[in-house]
Amino acid sequence: MDTETLEHGIMLSQMKADHKALSSTLAALAQSQFPPKAEKNLRKFAASEAAIYLGITPRYLALTADEMGLEVEKVGRGERRYYSLEQMNQIRVYLAEKAGDDTAKALNYDPRRKADEDIQIIACSNFKGGSAKTCTSVHLAQYMALQGYRILLVDLDPQGSASSMLGFVPEMVSEDDSLFASIRYDDPRPMSEVVQKTYFDNLDLAIGSPFLTEWEFFAPHYATLAGQEEPGLRNRIADIEDEKKQKGISNKRLRELEEELARNHAKLSDCLQRKLYFTRLQLAFEDVEDAYDIIICDTPPSLGYLSNAASFAADHLLVTIHPQWIDCESMAQYLATSIAHNEFFESTVAKQLGPEYLVPKTLQYLITRHDNTSRPETDVVTMLRTQLQNVLTSTMLRSSAIAEAGNVQQTLYEAERSNFNGKTYDRALDSVNRVNSELEELLKSYWGRS
Structure with a gap:
């Protein structure tokens, strides 16, 4: 064995040992802090x-x-x-x-949507960690539930941070009870069977878990295989259609061809669903649309297959921005990559399914973790408002109250004000409420409400 192979073998062995040691420690900690029968409760x-x-x-x-x-x-x-x-x-x-x-x-x-009002889907996104996507998603979900809306929070992050905030331990959730079960390719479960009730009335959760990393791996694999199968299926369908047009064909043969044609159309439909991987989450949502007013997707800090699926399913893309120059540079890269991805999605859907399957979407920007006493950050905020369209008027301020509540897996809506400096808590809550209220008004406008 050469030196390079030996070094790689040592590294892999160390990884395995470190993973085993860390996982066992975290599992023991989870058992002590979150016993199997423990339940998180909401204050009155x-x-x-x-x-x-x-x-x-x-x-x-x-x-x-x-x-x-x-x-x-x-x-x-x-x-x-x-x-x-x-x-x-x-x-x-x-x-x-x-x-x-x-x-x-x-x-x-009672603001729940009426029969003639469409469900609204929001995806909170950015491929840079630390932009407060999860904090934004969970606070928005709880705010909307407190206003009386029926909410589904979809945790697409394999780390499951949003799920943890709502009292679940992602590592202890079975595959069949996680979001992965509704989008996997082998024996998927209906989304309605995957969604979990939470301690927060009107707020349900599709749990994020490490199983989602498998979908990031299998989605391109199945899409590639489907792309290889598609020409053969289309050719066979064309051959059947040609044979049906032949003169003198018997009724028996015509029935056989009709049955084979139906089977091949079903195979082609399944093939296209696998090829158009980014439609999979949208299709899964169809099972639960009637049960909710708003679906909020918390995406992973990347522009991979899961984020793309959420972006395609969403009516509104909410991009969180930390107002520092290095984060702005990262977001410029995010936008460039997103443009390429979405152009591909739209052209592919229009070609494969038809332009009627494309729906208008909105793009909004939310400035998060903003220190409004910092001159450099204020300059960045001014630049963003000048250069970008649809930057929310409200900003989510950086606050020790948000951080301290998060340390005990709580939001500002759950935490007791008495546990914080009163002015700090009030300032943070006002900031979060202003952001969420602005987003609520955006959704109401799409329902045609004044």
Whole structure:
């Protein structure tokens, strides 16, 4: 064995040993911190906070809860009221029904989309780590759920960070219970059977896990094989069509040809689905469209096959930007690569399926982790707003409150304000709310709501 081969063998052996040691340690830690039967719970909301989410006064909230006969938690001598998110959503529905024919008023209480309004799909993307994609995705998902929308959060990152934030341990989730099961090529499961309920009412999750790395490997493999199969199938279909046109063909032979034609069209359809790998997530979503108002995709920090599938499925691409020059250079590369990918997707779909399968999409930019006291960062923000279209007016500020909440797998919506410096928490929450409210208004505009 030569020296180079020996060195490679030593490196691989070390990798295996290190992986085994680290994995066993992390598994033991996960078992101690997240026992198999442990469940994450959402805090209850004080009357003042619940009233703000519902758009009513605390007094009217109390009167409505009593009118409905809800068993509300009361604390202390003053019997301060606390409401669960489930109770808040029950109140939403009750008030919307009470509004009767006043559609605008009913929608303010219960904003779920109507039968003539299409589901909206958002993909949060950037191929550079540290741009706050997961933080943005989870906070947006929880904000929308708090507003009364039915949300599906789709964790496309094999690291499963969004899933961890919602109380799941990706390494302990079986393949059949992960998102991978609904997009794999061998015996895929319907998305409705993969989606998991969470402790956050109206917010469901398709769990990201290490199994997704397999899809990054198999997607190009199956696409290549499908590309090789397609010409033969098309030729056989053409031959069958020609034979059907021949004079004097017997009824028996015609029936045989019809059956063979149907089989080959089915094979061609399956072949195209494998070839057009980037449509696979979109097709998986069709199974759950009626159950949700908004789907939010948290993509991995790359422009690989998973990110491309999310981008193609999305109605709105939300690109997160950290306002530093090196991140802007990275984003310029991201845009160049995305342009090439999307041009290929659109031309391929138009050629293979028809231009009617292409739908308009929007591109929005969100400035994240912004230190608005930093002059250099402020200069970068000014440049971005000058050079780019559709940069959200609101920015997500850098905050120790967001970081500290994240350290214990919480968002600002879950964390207790009393655990932070009050002003720091309020400033961070206001920043996040402004961003999410702006995105909510964008979606409402696509439903034709003022």
